[in-house]
Amino acid sequence: MFGKKKKEIDEEYVKGEITRIDDDDVQLAVRNQEEIAEKIINSNMLKKYSELGKIMFGMLKDYRKGIYTKVPWFTIATIAFAFLYILNPLDIVPDFIPGLGYIDDFAVLTFGLRFIESDIHSYLDWKIEQADAENA
Template identity: 65%
Template sequence: MLSKKKKEIDEEYLKKGVAKVKDGDVEIAAKNQDTIEDKIVNASALRKYTELGKLMFGMLQDYRKGVYSSVPWFTIASIAFALLYVLNPLDLMPDFIPGLGYVDDFAILTITLRFIETDLHKYLDWKLEEE
């Protein structure tokens, strides 16, 4: 069962999900920042994403405010998709399944970071210059 679920969570799955993201989804992700951050911090499988999650939320917030616009829509949509996926307790592998519930969330975050890594570095450089 796990290998079947793992195959469902791949780059194509992410790309299809990202293609459906709208501006309203970015707003929903931003408005649920506290809930998503709590889930990441409290799920041991996701805890390693705590700082990266904060960075992703920072980019979303600065993008929404219009203070950081040198980022492709694909990156913003990828962040929104990944964060909303983590927020959803009934995704491909429901979060209440002990030991396995966060495997898909972990996979989505990992694949997303692989796609947006360069843009996150650019954003972090920009943030450091702003301070």
């Protein structure tokens, strides 16, 4: 998924990489939830996304289970790409570079969220409806 050629991170780069995501990548992201969550929580730059990350993992899991299907593939692929990018320690700016290592991870996550913001809101509305139905 991640080629050796270094590129500038912009919306076009992120969109292009998202189109390469397949179901195996989604499964890989879900399997590595703990490690990805740990990187988000332990990075000062990404920490503000920790709660949103939980919601995004919930969406991936509910999609994979087949209980939440009102979501475009592009949204699922965007979440998987962002998480796998964060998981990869040797991305465009390697994570081990102090002070700079998570800048590209932050950029990928931020661009991805721009693309899928309305789908996250729809998912949260669905979760509320499910909880209300269970409590009725």
